[in-house]
Amino acid sequence: MSGSLLFQSLVLGVLLGGLNALLAAGLTLYFGVMRVVMIAHSAFLILAAYLAWYFNQQTGLDPLLSLFVTVPLFFVVGIGMQRLLITRLRPATLTMMSVLLTFAIALFIEGMIGFVWSGTQRRIQLPYSGSNIEFFGARIAVVKLIAFGLAAVSLALLYVILKKSRFGQALRATIQHPEAAKLVGVKTDRIAGLGFGLGLATAAVGGTALSLDATIYPSLHWHWIGPLMAIIVVGGLGSIPGTAIAAMVLGIGQSLLQVEIGTTWAQTLFYVALFGTLMLRPQGFFGGRLAQRF
């Protein structure tokens, strides 16, 4: 592998890792506040991509503008999902049953997308779709850069909300110790709902970013959920920094391997990392003291 090719795939890996980190952060939020593994996360991701495509198709405007609709919409849907569906499950079997429930939601979304927009592959054509930027000899597609920028801004925003705001403090308290948070006056039920909404909003951002340079079809979400779940286990369930690091490392690794052994085999890296983590450190590599119990 030549030096420039190596650098090129390294840069692409960072760009991919950024998007992965944002999406996995959403998964971590659900798990943190409710101990729920949200299988439907990537289905909402694809739904957001389809909405961006449809918006572009109908109005001819830039798909990025659809964010102003999808982000608030997904936020409200997330709150509704937590309040109306997840809380109805029995606490004792919540973790297992919520997996099945969100799996059902994922199937529902996949089926409805296929029903409404048919199973045909879709792609957004933009005036800047084909343009590239030279960056120290590496050629980077503008759309990939925009996607990464979107992911980076959202992650930074998420970080500021969690670290600086009062709501973020309450949310982190709920993640760390729900009972103690309740004792000091945090309304954990409401906070959990908002956390769910926040997580789903990341799916809206990620989906719009994805729609810029990917061909989308209804069953695409299965290709996303596996790697994302591998990332949150490797990073340690419930730890957002761990998730971000794992997403970056695995994203770069996948991008480097892609050149050598092809796309399909490179994707197995996520699963190899998953099984390796379980064998060596079942609680994940970064923090995540919750993982083994749930």
Place this chain on the structure above:
Amino acid sequence: MRNASDTETVQRGPKDPKAPKAGAEGPAAPRGGWLTLGRGIRLVAFVACAALILSFPEMAPNPYVLSAGVVVASYACTATAWNFMGGFTGYISLGHAAFFGLGAYGTGLLIRDLSMPSFLAWLVAGAIVVLIAIPVGIAALRVRGASFVIVSISFVLILLLVSQAWKGFTGGSNGLVVPRPFPDMLRPEHHRVFFYLFVALLAAMLLVWWLIDRSRFGTGLKAVREDEDKAQALGVPTRNYKLVAYLISAFFTGLAGGMYALWFGDLDPIFQFSILLGSYMVLMALLGGVRHLYGPLLGAVIVGSALEYFKLEFGDTQLHLVATAVLLGIVVLFTPDGLIPAARDLVRRFGPQDSSIREITAAELLERNREAAGDTPEGDPKEEER
């Protein structure tokens, strides 16, 4: 004062352990007449159901219905095989399609490459599935709950990737053609033979389930389901028990997959290693009731028939996904214990009231404690009892 309180505990002593014992034997145990009546009804129902199932190929009006019956029988096999893990230990695996696909591909490849006799290849493939399941099971069972589900899904996704990418060995997306075991048999006759083979496999599974249910091993597994930490503290070798249950489950799922390969004769990675198939197993078992011998069978008959009907009515549209999703959602939200317990509760409501303590699960107990705690501002049920 001391003496008084002493006698009180002595008086209480023998009473307390007795009560749960009576409950464990089942509410019907003390009443002789009710017991024999119940047993008689059960025997008649069993014979009637068995006769109905065995005479199905004769009653099927056309070969299409017969082939749909074979599909439902294969679903019943996979759901029952899944229940060895899901029902006994409470570990919900969404990835059992992996073992189904491995059994199917193993059988096909052994016949194609080593030209083994069909049914020998079928058994060997089952053994290979167990060998593959050992390391996977050891890795997966290091974690609980959600992480276990993640691992199980990942395993299917890996196998899907590998079977699609490794074109030289598995045929990739072109699929793999499995030679039929009875080459000179006509289609309807072929369906009929395989219907009976699937039913025989199912009967073997039900027998093993019944035996485990009664054994010490089965009791240990159920202890893991109710409270794994307590079971471990009481000396149940939880890890080995779980692993053995996982292997039994994988073995039978693999056999069901191999049988499917021999019957259908054409394998495609997308259909063999599909998460959807794994979710059907979970849905069927949950719908019927995972704690019951016939639960997965009942669920398979309902869901399998519905799926076949949907395929016939709506063909290629994605609506069958929506229907599956809605059904799964309803089951998870409203009858997570399944139809058999729900029906039994309904029957019990009209039957004689039982006064003994009923067997309750840890989940129900926790639920009840939580409800009791919800009434008091303190939120600690133990405080309330004192």
